[in-house]
Amino acid sequence: MSQQFTPNNPLPQEAKVPVEMAVFSLDVEAEIDRHLAKYPVKRSAILPLMFIVQRERGGYLDPPGVAYLADRLDVRITDIWEVATFYSMINTEPVGTYHIQVCRTLSCKILGAGKITEQCSTRLGIKPGETTPDGKFSLSEVECLGSCGTAPMLQIGFDFHENLTAEKLDKILDTCERGEYVFTVKG
């Protein structure tokens, strides 16, 4: 039977794995300070900081990034994981450079979201939830993104692509494949 860890029976010292901590540029540190200054309680900045860390650490919260957050916010590593695993936009595993997120909810669905996902799947050779072997594309089906009046739609990073047609989608994927896609919304 596995050992139960309680306050009276804490995690043994040797079980703690020392983790190297991420280091960020002065600009990023200043950006983080600006977020922390908004709140009377540091922990409130956890989500804005997670977005920054995941942007700076290749698209997801890696262990050094998590260690950094815990240190900067004065919380435990487990607190970081507790929050990270709740929110669908916080990645705890690597995602592709171009994360294609197709809205699957009702308004988009009745106007052809299924076909959009299928087209992405066929072209990229991956199913929703998967990443291409070269790490370039991830494909996800996501819930309503608030573009119901311009359905069907998808999001790449924070960019909205709306009123999609097969041709429009092909063009977007072309630019991504050529590495010429420019993210318009800064995160």
Next chain:
Amino acid sequence: MFIGAIGCEPLQLKRVGLENSRTLDVYRQHGGYEALKKVLDGMSPEDVIGEVKKSALRGRGGAGFPTGMKWSFVPKDSPKPKYVVCNADESEPGTFKDRFLMERDPHMLIEGMLIAAYALGSRTTYIYTRGEYRYLINILDAAIQEAREAGLVGDRIMGTEFSCEVFTHTGAGAYICGEETALLNSLEGLRGHPRMKPPFPAIAGLYGCPTVVNNVETLTAVPDIIKMGGEAYQKLGTQKSGGTKVWSVSGHVNRPGVYELPMGYEDMEKFIMEDCGGMLGGKQLKAVIPGGSSVYIMPATDIVGKKVKMDYEGLVVAGSMVGSGGFIVMDETVDVFESTKNLTEFYKHESCGWCTPCREGTDWLVKVFKRIAKGEGRPEDAQLLLDLCDNIEGKSFCPLGDAAAWPIQSAIKKFPEDFRRHLMPMATRTAEAVAAD
């Protein structure tokens, strides 16, 4: 996509079509920050709350709670700091009005928040925007900066004793954070689980301090209420539903978009068939979900020729609700079994896992829907779905559970044929029904 007012002078949408509508200059040229000036020039906080009460403004996020009353619950003598939080976590399927209000007219929201903060004695306010709307956070940050430089945000606003900060905050993809207590937990850096009420946020909200959480559209209505007076605003609508309402129209219509209508707009059928340009491809109307995915679905027979009034009372009489105003129109090609399955999958994905009826119930519902979709439906499954709903509705910790149950209950009641077709044993289905699957 259409953005504009029908049947009334545009109020919330009056600046959305202007060039550079999101800049401070354009906002001020068109009456911007006049309401804030009026408030700071000689209205007491009680006066402001009084006007909002008179306006009969009801919360536009979905629950429709009277805003003035919500504000009056905040204790005046509390020594704790007070907070105003704008709920911009717009995630209800079918709803996108807040997005365009913020995109086109961010200063209107900032002014509304400042007036609310003045009325409630708050010096710090937050706009909690869903993470996917990152571009709006950038727009809002720029607008706040502009306002700060003009002395409209920060210390001694307009040279008065009133000081107030407006900050943006990002969510990260959780529908549940639109529930106000879950939003507050999220804003405190926790998982977005709802909190037990009472205490209500007005007594113990953000950091345990008195807090008012209002939807974007609720707060953007406030400057006009102050300018024209609560009574005049109320008269734009009906006695119990004051003012105008911004609807998000999507689905099978020729002209989807953001529509501002007076509360009590006369006829839903006319709205769909004329104002929204009629049905896409001339097909037959089958159903409407008028207030975001959580409300009861309405069959065409409850709309056509019925002169359904579009306000809080009118829609209840017609068998549904205003909700968030996410108006989803569906034509004859839609299988209501499929559309309900789609929404149930949404609620399963978005259930936060805090309470058992919702967490387990939505998961079980999806399993049943998937089994039926595979062709393994049984006649008794309709009752099974209803029994499951009965064990979620009113028994879950927060309204997400109810929201998951209502679409199913109403779909089975109003479209029994769409379900029956899937629930017949395979062998007895007619060739036609199988083909239609």
